[in-house]
Amino acid sequence: MVLGWRRRSSTGHRAAAAKKKPSPGNLDMDQLVIPKHFLCPISLDLMKDPVTLSSGITYDRQSIDTWLEAGNFNCPVTNQVLRNFDMIPNHTLRTMIQDWSAQNQRYGIQRVPTPRIPIMAVEVSEILFSITASARRVDQNGCLECVQIIKKWAAEGDRNKRCIVENGAASVLASAFDAFASDGIKKNARVCEEILSALSWMMFPSLDEETQKYLGSHASLDCLVWFLKVDGDLLVKQNSILALKELLSNSNDQNKHAVEALAEIEGVNKILFGFIKEKSSMTITKSSLTVVFYLVSFSEKLRSAFLEMGLVSLLLETLLDSEKGVTERALYVLDCLCDCKEGREQAYANALTIPVLVKKILRVSDMATEYSISAVWKLCKNATRQEERVLVEALQVGAFQKLLVVLQVRCAGEYDTKDKPTELLKLLNPYRAGLECIESVDFKSIKRSF
Known part of the structure; x- marks a missing residue:
């Protein structure tokens, strides 16, 4: 027994020694010393996009962006008040960091990619001007090309997204959507889909009044409902129902106008009822419940139509097994339906x-x-x-x-x-x-x- 124990112990020591023996495959990050001037003074992480401020200090772009957006007007290191907020890319330092990263890949360091230069307001303005001109001429190809550039910029980072939104892209895109929808939904379906896709992330936290006006037009609403009706990409349906939800969620005259116009579109109640019943997408289900709430709140005609379809029973079935967001919205609609006699009768x-x-x-x-x-x-x-x-x-x-x-x-x-x-x-x-x-x-x- 003792000999057996010793044999196992000896084997264990040899295994432990082999495990401790360093090899190129298990080099540890602790053995690596990162040059101090490669580290961002704010995050203390390796800089990916070093930029220099007017104070002469270099930071990682993302870190200094966050610092300035928080309302700080001074250099974090020197505490010097900045003369301007220009960020000059430090190409020399970035190249040094990239070379060092490539040389130390065996330590698990990933090569720092060459960052894309953030877009400027003038570039956004030029593209938006081209979109407006293309919409005026009902030029599908020209508008598609510009919208795809907007989407490409947005995919490159939050800084670009902010620049796009701050220069009024939402209202320009909504205006173009209205123009192409007015010219004909079927023949302009592709460009309307692309515009809606670009608009999808610009709707939050709310739509400005001009964007609401264009999206709430009869032509735009017809197009949004048409996208919900036709068999097609689920993402297009999701973008359409999100647009309707954001449009109706704003409490102003545009909201009331949009509710009245939407209530007049034939078959909208059947589409929304089907979305709630099918539960094809959590986003679509929640947005559909929100849209239904506004419709039954402001339109007696649609409220009666929904009740005839059995909305109360559908909501109760939905409440049996749903996550928090769907449950809250379903209860919201059910509570609203209990305000009217017909709704209470179905509930009883x-x-x-x-x-x-x-x-x-x-x-x-x-x-x-x-x-x-x-x-x-x-x-x-x-x-x-x-x-x-x-x-x-x-x-x-x-x-x-x-x-x-x-x-x-x-x-x-x-x-x-x-x-x-x-x-x-x-x-x-x-x-x-x-x-x-x-x-x-x-x-x-x-x-x-x-």
């Missing part, structure tokens, strides 16, 4: 309504809790004698105890979380005797207020 008729709504209280998020309570409150408050069973059902699935917890922790949200729970408790109280039931699992993760 569905056996899932109260159990699902109560289940979502304190389970998903503060926002979901708000919408769930609001919907239950509307259903209980407006219940006729024949519909009073919803109050009993709410008690049976544990609504009373959950409402007490909501009042205790005072969930934060856009809506008033105190009045509706309190009034709902008063409505439920007369039916309490012998009917309460509660799932304790709902309270395990509650954040206490003390």
